[in-house]
Amino acid sequence: MRTQNSRVTPPKKLIVVSSMVMLLGLSLAACGTDSDTTQTTASTSASSSVASTAATADAGSVVASAEAFAATLTDDQKASLQQEYSFENAQKWSNLPQALLRGGQGRIGLQLSDLDDTRIVALDTLLQAVTGSAAGDGYDEIQQLLNADDYLAANGGGTDYGRGNYYIAFLGTPSDSGTWELQFGGHHLAFANTYVDGALVGSTPSFRGVEPFGTFEQNGTSNSPLANEQSSFAEMLAGMSTEELATAKLDSVYSDLVLKPGNDWAFPTTKEGVQVSTFTPEQKQLVMAAIATYVDDIDDADAATILAKYESELDQTYVSYSGSTGVTEQNDYVRIDGPSVWIEFSMQHGIVLSGNHPHSVWRDRTTDYGGTQE
Amino acid sequence: MLVLSSIGLWLIGGTAQAHVLPTTTIELDVRAAEIDAALTIPLSDLEAASGIDLGSAGQSGIDAHSSELLDYLENHFAPTTLDGRPWAVTFDELNLSSAEDLGTGIYDTLTTAAHLVPPAGADERSFDLGYDAVIHRVVTHVVMVTVRSDWSTGTIDSGREIGTVGVDSVTGDITPLTVHLDDGSAWQGFVSMVSLGITHIREGTDHQLFLLTLLLPAPLLVAARRWGGPARPGVAVRKIAAITLAFTVGHSVTLALGTIGFPVPQQPVEVLIAISILVAAVHAVVPIFAGREAFTAGIFGLVHGLAFSATLTELDLTGGQLAVSLLGFNIGIELMQLAVVAAVLPPLIVLARTRIYHPVRAAAAVLAAAAAAGWVFDRVGFPNIVADAADSLADVTPYVVAALWIAAVAVAVLLLRGRLVGTAGPDAFRKGEDRRQGRVVRGRAPRHAQMDRQGLVEHPQEVHMRGGHVLRD
Numbered sequence: 001m002r003t004q005n006s007r008v009t010p011p012k013k014l015i016v017v018s019s020m021v022m023l024l025g026l027s028l029a030a031c032g033t034d035s036d037t038t039q040t041t042a043s044t045s046a047s048s049s050v051a052s053t054a055a056t057a058d059a060g061s062v063v064a065s066a067e068a069f070a071a072t073l074t075d076d077q078k079a080s081l082q083q084e085y086s087f088e089n090a091q092k093w094s095n096l097p098q099a100l101l102r103g104g105q106g107r108i109g110l111q112l113s114d115l116d117d118t119r120i121v122a123l124d125t126l127l128q129a130v131t132g133s134a135a136g137d138g139y140d141e142i143q144q145l146l147n148a149d150d151y152l153a154a155n156g157g158g159t160d161y162g163r164g165n166y167y168i169a170f171l172g173t174p175s176d177s178g179t180w181e182l183q184f185g186g187h188h189l190a191f192a193n194t195y196v197d198g199a200l201v202g203s204t205p206s207f208r209g210v211e212p213f214g215t216f217e218q219n220g221t222s223n224s225p226l227a228n229e230q231s232s233f234a235e236m237l238a239g240m241s242t243e244e245l246a247t248a249k250l251d252s253v254y255s256d257l258v259l260k261p262g263n264d265w266a267f268p269t270t271k272e273g274v275q276v277s278t279f280t281p282e283q284k285q286l287v288m289a290a291i292a293t294y295v296d297d298i299d300d301a302d303a304a305t306i307l308a309k310y311e312s313e314l315d316q317t318y319v320s321y322s323g324s325t326g327v328t329e330q331n332d333y334v335r336i337d338g339p340s341v342w343i344e345f346s347m348q349h350g351i352v353l354s355g356n357h358p359h360s361v362w363r364d365r366t367t368d369y370g371g372t373q374e
Numbered sequence: 375m376l377v378l379s380s381i382g383l384w385l386i387g388g389t390a391q392a393h394v395l396p397t398t399t400i401e402l403d404v405r406a407a408e409i410d411a412a413l414t415i416p417l418s419d420l421e422a423a424s425g426i427d428l429g430s431a432g433q434s435g436i437d438a439h440s441s442e443l444l445d446y447l448e449n450h451f452a453p454t455t456l457d458g459r460p461w462a463v464t465f466d467e468l469n470l471s472s473a474e475d476l477g478t479g480i481y482d483t484l485t486t487a488a489h490l491v492p493p494a495g496a497d498e499r500s501f502d503l504g505y506d507a508v509i510h511r512v513v514t515h516v517v518m519v520t521v522r523s524d525w526s527t528g529t530i531d532s533g534r535e536i537g538t539v540g541v542d543s544v545t546g547d548i549t550p551l552t553v554h555l556d557d558g559s560a561w562q563g564f565v566s567m568v569s570l571g572i573t574h575i576r577e578g579t580d581h582q583l584f585l586l587t588l589l590l591p592a593p594l595l596v597a598a599r600r601w602g603g604p605a606r607p608g609v610a611v612r613k614i615a616a617i618t619l620a621f622t623v624g625h626s627v628t629l630a631l632g633t634i635g636f637p638v639p640q641q642p643v644e645v646l647i648a649i650s651i652l653v654a655a656v657h658a659v660v661p662i663f664a665g666r667e668a669f670t671a672g673i674f675g676l677v678h679g680l681a682f683s684a685t686l687t688e689l690d691l692t693g694g695q696l697a698v699s700l701l702g703f704n705i706g707i708e709l710m711q712l713a714v715v716a717a718v719l720p721p722l723i724v725l726a727r728t729r730i731y732h733p734v735r736a737a738a739a740v741l742a743a744a745a746a747a748g749w750v751f752d753r754v755g756f757p758n759i760v761a762d763a764a765d766s767l768a769d770v771t772p773y774v775v776a777a778l779w780i781a782a783v784a785v786a787v788l789l790l791r792g793r794l795v796g797t798a799g800p801d802a803f804r805k806g807e808d809r810r811q812g813r814v815v816r817g818r819a820p821r822h823a824q825m826d827r828q829g830l831v832e833h834p835q836e837v838h839m840r841g842g843h844v845l846r847d
Contacts, residue, residue: 100477253422256395256514258543266543331422346514348395349418351479 065129066174072122081110085172090369093190094261095209099160109169130299136228137296144225145189147218148210157352194370202370203298204363211357232290233334233345237325239286248274250322254333257344257361265373267365271337273320294362313339330356340364396481398517404524409490417482423511433470440468450507455496462491499555506548513541525695526558528566564702571706579768580647587654587742590735593726596664604726620668624675632683633700643680644753650674651746658739717775721782728785
């Protein structure tokens, strides 16, 4: 047995004991500190200039519709909606869901989940003003694509999917003078209308994709987005002769779009495939019908103008494909490449669901982003 | 066997890259005389490009077509020196695996390792990759090239992208990739190994805990087969030095053996390490191998060294690089160990002089034993919350060390001011003492004994007055 000779005065001993206990207690408390640091990536938000309410645009114009929509918003929402016009901001679109976009590459603008029903109605009014009225294209197609994302959310995709994850932004203040872009999109959807001095100068890049591809029920209606795109390509190829198809067939395999999101102003210098000048009028009609499934996505008046332009350039336009002519299998690929028009359609394997699904993009060699290159 | 590897698509950088599609990855391991390239190729794109239909037979499909696949790979992987001389390329076996990129879902892959050997006299660190498998045909495919390890630049298990290979949409041509590896040196490799050793101990909670638990009773002397009063600091330091040295020798031996190829059974070693902490914890409460601490530390050092060697064997080094790495890694381990001992020892020696040290030591030993027990169960296959808590002990260590020092400084101040009488050990009687005086029982200090000032100062006036024995000041 050991004894110790410690004749310290009680108060001092108490101090020592209590200080040690306190310090040990502190260190044990430190056990609870979580030293994890979560890296939050700050997504760039451009300067927030409030949308001008002194609207002098005539009613029915896009600017009026845009301002009307902005007027329904709270100040915070307006600040999100109104972004700066720049090439960098214009490039912030993708086919990926927002949740999969990393490190500042995410979409900017106002997220649809922030909008109540009244404001959604106001947004729909705006969208109707800038999109085509044909069934299966334009506004109808956008609604079907939003339904598709809701379908994915409810069938395995989870909260990364769904219409709430789509964004609307004004790049630059909507006005009849100067440059601004109406940017709308989300998973599998990108809409970019660029206006200069009140006129639509660019309606591309325009991305449309969908999963599930085929007919599905969602939100009380039957949907089959991109069905007319796919069938028009199949009909176009079906209308070509064996020799024409041989010329049109590309040796390479295309598992994706060539001018996918991010690959801007990188149009091929050489055109491949069969030249449409060799086509019969009926065959040319089929090419125009395929092109129209994209151009008709924008408002009817502007679509007509653009289609007229593309039609006038048909003789210098090339059609090509890879894979099978049915345009249903993985790696099936179709391209329309003209002096201006550029459309690609690529069939890919399923991501959230099984079953192939298409990605497609409409670009314009001269008016992508309204011509803005940097 | 499913191997899920997630390749960070943010490696690509730039503007909105939207890879929903699988990419080929080439991970380079730069070795002394060759470069190993780990290829992971999405299976469906490989089939589309090569025209080889592997069916859905899995690995047996790959085995059935292995010569065609090898031919294909050989035709499409031809690295050359910058002036066009070809490197030699050989492939290991082809395996079926799985991978997942951001947003792609899981997809089947072909994996293999290619050994790239430069021609004699050629620059091993700058060469044209000469790779166009898959992308020569699937023109939308992308190949990502990274450096995974490069000993002479101190790169270990990295994912640093050095380039991509793909088709330029404007020209339709493949943009070739010229690999320029950073300049390296044996010194850089050595330094990175030292750093690895330091990190290994810094993050090696169990190794640290073993050492510290062993040191807990080190400043004390044994008295009647229990822990008694404090040893003189000189003795304590020498004892601790012996323990540390023995541990070092032990782990150095097995580190070397394990690294040069001695088979190391991972799981048993991990369990033994946990047991070693348990033993040390028991010893910290009741001396079970008093006088043989150094020997025990050496034995357990052998066990810990086997665990250390696992880190080095993973690097798969040879020759001069292996020797330098062994030296550097061991030095790193020693440095961190020394830091741990230096951080903990002085306060322990000071605190050992107080009465509070015994319960504190016991409490710490019990905690260490609990952690060790949790680890033992975890490592034989029963995960438990004690082990999880023990794994996060490393987060607490700085606070504990700070607490020790603050307490030690407080105690030292109080001791020096003469306001605290600590434990008397037999050493206290060593100097200036008349041994005939003592009705001294070992471990018990008589009331008014002359005492070495270092530990014990008691009412100086009183002592002066008694019997003429003069205290040393």
